[in-house]
Amino acid sequence: xxxxxxxxxxxxxxxxxxxxxxxxxxxxxxxxxxxxxxxxxxxxxxxxxxxxxxxxxxxxxxx
Amino acid sequence: xxxxxxxxxxxxxxxxxxxxxxxxxxxxxxxxxxxxxxxxxxxxxxxxxxxxxxxxxxxxxxxxxxxxxxxxxxxxxxxxxxxxxxxxxxxxxxxxxxxxxxxxxxxxxxxxxxxxxxxxxxxxxxxxxxxxxxxxxxxxxxxxxxxxxxxxxxxxxxxxxxxxxxxxxxxxxxxxxxxxxxxxxxxxxxxxxxxxxxxxxxxxxxxxxxxxxxxxxxxxxxxxxxxxxxxxxxxxxxxxxxxxxxxxxxxxxxxxxxxxxxxxxxxxxxxxxxxxxxxxxxxxxxxxxxxxxxxxxxxxxxxxxxxxxxxxxxxxxxxxxxxxxxxxxxxxxxxxxxxxxxxxxxxxxxxxxxxxxxxxxxxxxxxxxxxxxxxxxxxxxxxxxxxxxxxxxxxxxxxxxxxxxxxxxxxxxxxxxxxxxxxxxxxxxxxxxxxxxxxxxxxxxxxxxxxxxxxxxxxxxxxxxxxxxxxxxxxxxxxxxxxxxxxxxxxxxxxxxxxxxxxxxxxxxxxxxxxxxxxxxxxxxxxxxxxxxxxxxx
Numbered sequence: 001x002x003x004x005x006x007x008x009x010x011x012x013x014x015x016x017x018x019x020x021x022x023x024x025x026x027x028x029x030x031x032x033x034x035x036x037x038x039x040x041x042x043x044x045x046x047x048x049x050x051x052x053x054x055x056x057x058x059x060x061x062x063x
Numbered sequence: 064x065x066x067x068x069x070x071x072x073x074x075x076x077x078x079x080x081x082x083x084x085x086x087x088x089x090x091x092x093x094x095x096x097x098x099x100x101x102x103x104x105x106x107x108x109x110x111x112x113x114x115x116x117x118x119x120x121x122x123x124x125x126x127x128x129x130x131x132x133x134x135x136x137x138x139x140x141x142x143x144x145x146x147x148x149x150x151x152x153x154x155x156x157x158x159x160x161x162x163x164x165x166x167x168x169x170x171x172x173x174x175x176x177x178x179x180x181x182x183x184x185x186x187x188x189x190x191x192x193x194x195x196x197x198x199x200x201x202x203x204x205x206x207x208x209x210x211x212x213x214x215x216x217x218x219x220x221x222x223x224x225x226x227x228x229x230x231x232x233x234x235x236x237x238x239x240x241x242x243x244x245x246x247x248x249x250x251x252x253x254x255x256x257x258x259x260x261x262x263x264x265x266x267x268x269x270x271x272x273x274x275x276x277x278x279x280x281x282x283x284x285x286x287x288x289x290x291x292x293x294x295x296x297x298x299x300x301x302x303x304x305x306x307x308x309x310x311x312x313x314x315x316x317x318x319x320x321x322x323x324x325x326x327x328x329x330x331x332x333x334x335x336x337x338x339x340x341x342x343x344x345x346x347x348x349x350x351x352x353x354x355x356x357x358x359x360x361x362x363x364x365x366x367x368x369x370x371x372x373x374x375x376x377x378x379x380x381x382x383x384x385x386x387x388x389x390x391x392x393x394x395x396x397x398x399x400x401x402x403x404x405x406x407x408x409x410x411x412x413x414x415x416x417x418x419x420x421x422x423x424x425x426x427x428x429x430x431x432x433x434x435x436x437x438x439x440x441x442x443x444x445x446x447x448x449x450x451x452x453x454x455x456x457x458x459x460x461x462x463x464x465x466x467x468x469x470x471x472x473x474x475x476x477x478x479x480x481x482x483x484x485x486x487x488x489x490x491x492x493x494x495x496x497x498x499x500x501x502x503x504x505x506x507x508x509x510x511x512x513x514x515x516x517x518x519x520x521x522x523x524x525x526x527x528x529x530x531x532x533x534x535x536x537x538x539x540x541x542x543x544x545x546x547x548x549x550x551x552x553x554x555x556x557x558x559x560x561x562x563x564x565x566x567x568x569x570x571x572x573x574x575x576x577x578x579x580x581x582x583x584x585x586x587x588x589x590x591x592x593x594x595x596x597x598x599x600x601x
Contacts (some may be wrong), residue, residue, distance in 0.1 A: 001078060004462070005461075006461060006462045006465060007461065007462065008465060008466075010222070011465040011466050011467075012434050012471065013464050014466075015434070015438070015449075015453075015468070016434050016437070018438065018449070019446055019449070022443070022445050022446070027443075027444055027445060030443075030445040037154070057460070
């Protein structure tokens with residue numbers, strides 16, 4: 001299963017900003033930040049079917 | 064020591080030691096790829112230079128090996144591109160591995176119709192050798208002085224005085240401009256005490272050149288750029304493999320952050336690492352070195368009459384081929400500006416725009432290489448986690464492949480927005496470097512767009528005669544200037560039907576016109592030469 005086609009307009013810039021968002025906080029705070037980001041991004045996606053598909057893809061990759 | 068047969072250039076007694084004096088207006092310190100490119104560029108414009116180097120052999124070790132398409136196009140203009148291409152190993156595919164398995168591949172030049180490939184690999188010693196041999200074609204314009212160490216300099220306002228030390232004595236030399244192409248440890252920069260601060264990374268990398276008859280790329284033996292995250296032969300670290308001419312392979316291995324670099328760069332330590340990678344294939348170690356990543360740039364590239372070019376002005380981490388290629392683009396940007404200022408065709412302030420344009424280029428290179436370095440060397444558990452999961456997703460989620468950063472390879476710098484360009488919208492926007500295209504009868508567009516100011520019309524557009532501007536028609540014949548067929552339509556597809564492009568001498572687009580007039584083209588040329596805009600007649 002594949003997610004949406006490439007939509008990131010500036011992948012390197014995004015990755016850098018994401019790492020920067022995690023700078024200077026401990027691991028627990030990073031996990032909390034990630035949780036908030038998932039919820040924020042879920043709201044941006046909105047569509048319930050898309051979200052379940054993404055949950056499935058994510059789980060499929062779980063170790 | 065590499066197998067390459069070093070031929071010392073020897074020492075020729077400079078005329079200054081016997082009361083003579085050079086008339087060359089430009090003194091270039093350093094006969095590396097950047098200094099030599101600049102000397103040849105200036106010579107093609109009739110400007111004489113003295114090139115001073117404290118050494119008398121080409122690069123010891125292969126050092127810079129990946130030469131990008133844009134660099135090859137610049138070398139083409141200087142008359143050495145085809146020789147480099149013939150000797151170099153052409154490649155365009157990068158292949159990325161994670162652990163045992165391949166994750167994805169990327170193509171750096173997925174389209175046809177370009178004279179030069181995305182990249183060639185060619186040892187720096189060959190690049191320097193070919194440039195020196197080319198420089199010797201201009202005995203009246205390029206004065207190569209080996210074992211001439213510049214030990215002092217003084218900016219006298221309208222000229223620079225250099226103190227030079229040789230095996231047979233010291234002498235002074237004067238020139239209108241001093242261009243420091245003397246490398247990352249630039250003695251010129253140190254003498255001036257210029258701030259040289261930036262980011263240094265803890266990780267160290269081992270580079271080894273290995274000569275092997277049997278290719279580690281296996282069968283089929285197609286040269287590519289192979290990069291591994293966490294390979295089985297070098298657990299937890301990254302590794303890179305490139306092919307060079309003469310059956311030499313470049314291997315880069317990430318080392319532990321705190322390791323003893325000097326101890327690592329020994330055959331006893333390196334050989335087992337190579338064996339782990341290449342297996343039973345017999346090999347010979349040709350050259351090795353350990354280095355640390357560093358991203359640093361001078362605040363100003365132009366200090367009065369002293370100009371910094373190449374590594375003396377900026378250094379970047381490797382894995383993007385942005386050091387050597389960035390330096391050659393510096394020389395490409397500077398040459399025509401110095402020539403125009405010396406000829407009186409442009410104000411001397413044009414030279415300042417070299418700083419504006421190339422400092423921008425260096426900042427772009429540093430941004431890319433800093434991101435790549437950060438991706439390759441996660442600093443915290445959470446960074447390592449993101450990277451591991453991005454790599455995992457990249458196996459079957461194409462979007463994630465674009466997050467994987469093993470180095471973003473040198474692409475031509477765009478000068479969009481720089482003051483010399485006349486703003487405008489076009490398929491190839493003002494500021495961008497020429498985009499090559501195959502024309503009829505084996506001709507190429509790229510060489511036509513470089514060297515001097517050139518107005519190229521694509522399809523149905525008439526080109527006005529303009530003093531100091533060459534005219535070239537593509538895809539349509541017109542009286543009064545050279546025209547080339549474009550039966551495939553490739554050039555017009557890339558540039559747009561009916562548009563006329565004004566190219567600067569370095570092949571960057573200065574302006575684009577739908578209806579070029581002599582007045583408009585003249586104004587764009589004046590702007591590109593750094594003149595103040597002409598006032599409209601009242």
